[in-house]
Amino acid sequence: xxxxxxxxxxxxxxxxxxxxxxxxxxxxxxxxxxxxxxxxxxxxxxxxxxxxxxxxxxxxxxxxxxxxxxxxxxxxxxxxxxxxxxxxxxxxxxxxxxxxxxxxxxxxxxxxxxxxxxxxxxxxxxxxxxxxxxxxxxxxxxxxxxxxxxxxxxxxxxxxxxxxxxxxxxxxxxxxxxxxxxxxxxxxxxxxxxxxxxxxxxxxxxxxxxxxxxxxxxxxxxxxxxxxxxxxxxxxxxxxxxxxxxxxxxxxxxxxxxxxxxxxxxxxxxxxxxxxxxxxxxxxxxxxxxxxxxxxxxxxxxxxxxxxxxxxxxxxxxxxxxxxxxxxxxxxxxxxxxxxxxxxxxxxxxxxxxxxxxxxxxxxxxxxxxxxxxxxxxxxxxxxxxxxxxxxxxxxxxxxxxxxxxxxxxxxxxxxxxxxxxxxxxxxxxxxxxxxxxxxxxxxxxxxxxxxxxxxxxxxxxxxxxxxxxxxxxxxxxxxxxxxxxxxxxxxxxxxxxxxxxxxxxxxxxxxxxxxxxxxxxxxxxxxxxxxxxxxxxxxxxxxxxxxxxxxxxxxxxxxxxxxxxxxxxxxxxxxxxxxxxxxxxxxxxxxxxxxxxxxxxxxxxxxxxxxxxxxxxxxx
Numbered sequence: 001x002x003x004x005x006x007x008x009x010x011x012x013x014x015x016x017x018x019x020x021x022x023x024x025x026x027x028x029x030x031x032x033x034x035x036x037x038x039x040x041x042x043x044x045x046x047x048x049x050x051x052x053x054x055x056x057x058x059x060x061x062x063x064x065x066x067x068x069x070x071x072x073x074x075x076x077x078x079x080x081x082x083x084x085x086x087x088x089x090x091x092x093x094x095x096x097x098x099x100x101x102x103x104x105x106x107x108x109x110x111x112x113x114x115x116x117x118x119x120x121x122x123x124x125x126x127x128x129x130x131x132x133x134x135x136x137x138x139x140x141x142x143x144x145x146x147x148x149x150x151x152x153x154x155x156x157x158x159x160x161x162x163x164x165x166x167x168x169x170x171x172x173x174x175x176x177x178x179x180x181x182x183x184x185x186x187x188x189x190x191x192x193x194x195x196x197x198x199x200x201x202x203x204x205x206x207x208x209x210x211x212x213x214x215x216x217x218x219x220x221x222x223x224x225x226x227x228x229x230x231x232x233x234x235x236x237x238x239x240x241x242x243x244x245x246x247x248x249x250x251x252x253x254x255x256x257x258x259x260x261x262x263x264x265x266x267x268x269x270x271x272x273x274x275x276x277x278x279x280x281x282x283x284x285x286x287x288x289x290x291x292x293x294x295x296x297x298x299x300x301x302x303x304x305x306x307x308x309x310x311x312x313x314x315x316x317x318x319x320x321x322x323x324x325x326x327x328x329x330x331x332x333x334x335x336x337x338x339x340x341x342x343x344x345x346x347x348x349x350x351x352x353x354x355x356x357x358x359x360x361x362x363x364x365x366x367x368x369x370x371x372x373x374x375x376x377x378x379x380x381x382x383x384x385x386x387x388x389x390x391x392x393x394x395x396x397x398x399x400x401x402x403x404x405x406x407x408x409x410x411x412x413x414x415x416x417x418x419x420x421x422x423x424x425x426x427x428x429x430x431x432x433x434x435x436x437x438x439x440x441x442x443x444x445x446x447x448x449x450x451x452x453x454x455x456x457x458x459x460x461x462x463x464x465x466x467x468x469x470x471x472x473x474x475x476x477x478x479x480x481x482x483x484x485x486x487x488x489x490x491x492x493x494x495x496x497x498x499x500x501x502x503x504x505x506x507x508x509x510x511x512x513x514x515x516x517x518x519x520x521x522x523x524x525x526x527x528x529x530x531x532x533x534x535x536x537x538x539x540x541x542x543x544x545x546x547x548x549x550x551x552x553x554x555x556x557x558x559x560x561x562x563x564x565x566x567x568x569x570x571x572x573x574x575x576x577x578x579x580x581x582x583x584x585x586x587x588x589x590x591x592x593x594x595x596x597x598x599x600x601x602x603x604x605x606x607x608x609x610x611x612x613x614x615x616x617x618x619x620x621x
Contacts, residue, residue: 007176014411014484021371022345025048026048026531029041033140040114043114051100054209057214058169058213060171062170066309068310069348076244077222079165079353080166080563080565081166082564085168085567089174092171092172094173107125112241117608121204123201125194133208135403140263142265142266146271148179157179161179170313172216178353202519222248224244228280228567239267243265258273289358290396291396293359293400294359294362294396294401295402295578296384297405298363299363305336309567311329314457319571354560355562355591362387379412384417385420387426388421389478399426399427399429400585404539406581413599414430427593429596431579431581432458432601433597436585440467449565450511452464452476454537457517460515460517461600461601477502477508487499509529513533514533515536516536518539522533531548531549533549534550536554554573556621558577559576
């Protein structure tokens with residue numbers, strides 16, 4: 001069977017270059033100075049503005065629906081949005097290109113439409129638009145929707161719209177050209193009627209089209225925003241306006257709730273799901289969810305703060321890197337940082353499910369540089385402590401501390417909180433045991449010598465003690481003989497000779513395996529011989545200045561393949577990968593360990609935790 005007519009977008013293969021299709025209109029607007037009131041092509045500028053506002057409408061609803069810290073209790077479909085769905089909806093705005101081309105064609109075909117007055121939106125125009133929408137657009141859209149659910153039309157066209165599990169504002173754009181041509185034509189009917197009656201205006205067109213998009217995005221947002229009290233006060237309203245719950249039922253069951261915006265037509269057609277109102281009442285009230293595992297992260301810097309699903313979902317689904325389109329957003333993000341410093345508390349960023357258990361990522365509202373401000377220490381620890389107590393009260397099983405949240409100088413790797421609250425039911429985990437295991441298992445078999453910076457840190461100590469037992473010579477870079485000797489004495493007597501203190505970087509000029517736990521400047525990196533590989537556990541990671549050397553990323557592991565609802569990348573890691581301290585918390589939960597993993601790393605548990613991680617399907621990234 002060949003491809004169905006109008007079942008795929010003709011610009012599918014253009015990628016980002018599809019936006020060049022706006023080029024002729026933009027060029028015409030610039031050439032005719034369309035921004036001037038006397039320009040005959042001012043309508044082009046207005047048309048482009050309208051479609052920019054349409055895209056913004058869907059983006060704002062997408063941001064809202066992904067604000068789990070504000071909306072998680074009222075999510076209708078409780079699953080997370082995974083990478084597969086995000087990729088499928090990546091080109092959700094194809095229909096806006098189609099509609100702008102349809103609108104431009106209509107304006108060229110009917111020149112009088114180009115000269116509509118900007119104002120007013122009079123009562124007569126609104127009445128005609130509302131009447132034609134209710135009497136024509138709504139029933140025709142209902143009939144078309146039911147038709148698209150039948151046999152071949154569903155298989156060839158509408159099945160695409162239902163191919164994602166969780167309704168999202170961008171799901172509204174996931175459909176074929178034929179469906180969006182039908183929808184665009186039905187949208188035009190009320191405006192055409194108002195113009196034919198002499199009551200059309202640019203403001204009316206903007207109001208109706210943006211209102212139409214607002215309701216479509218709302219219906220697909222998967223967050224119940226319509227209070228049940230409204231329907232209790234005015235029961236007839238439930239037949240005049242649909243809700244996100246109402247439409248989510250359609251996406252889930254596919255055999256009911258077909259209306260565009262007005263359930264009245266489902267009532268007349270006998271297609272209302274009988275659970276619609278009860279489910280709406282439940283979702284409107286909110287449903288509590290208790291995660292079994294929490295990863296307590298923090299913000300790295302102002303740019304990275306934009307790498308979250310509630311800012312730009314597609315950007316958050318790719319490994320973080322600084323992009324030019326982020327620069328205009330930096331001032332706003334900076335102001336948000338200041339506001340968070342003053343007012344914010346720990347909040348939920350994202351979630352996923354693993355083997356039927358909910359895992360959430362929370363963020364302490366502090367940025368990387370703030371952890372190095374002496375006067376900020378107590379405030380940060382207070383934020384972490386409150387998050388731990390909140391998790392304990394909720395019934396969370398394991399809470400894992402990320403990066404600087406477990407800094408030794410800050411809170412002793414979590415020891416501060418465990419000692420202060422000895423009756424905690426939630427297990428507090430720094431995850432460094434698995435971090436050490438990942439780093440150690442990256443070192444090639446047969447390595448005889450390594451150079452270790454950050455050698456007396458928590459991770460440095462564990463790595464040194466582990467390697468010396470494998471008869472690997474460890475050059476420990478430290479100026480403190482006292483701290484070196486303390487670690488050396490922890491090693492069995494027969495292995496102490498493999499731990500060697502060095503105080504200068506030239507000592508490692510013949511060693512090709514560097515394990516970096518402390519920042520290295522370009523000058524310090526120059527002492528490494530060509531072919532050196534830099535393993536890293538320093539935060540932030542060092543810059544790769546040497547082209548004749550290789551640089552590892554921070555220790556990470558890939559989550560098991562059966563993870564569900566994962567749709568955000570963790571900082572600069574690839575999809576599906578998480579930092580080893582995150583993975584360490586997951587393993588702690590999956591294994592059902594009952595101890596806190598805080599303070600110094602138990603070297604004897606490194607291999608135990610590594611084997612447990614592999615057993616549960618986690619793999620080195």
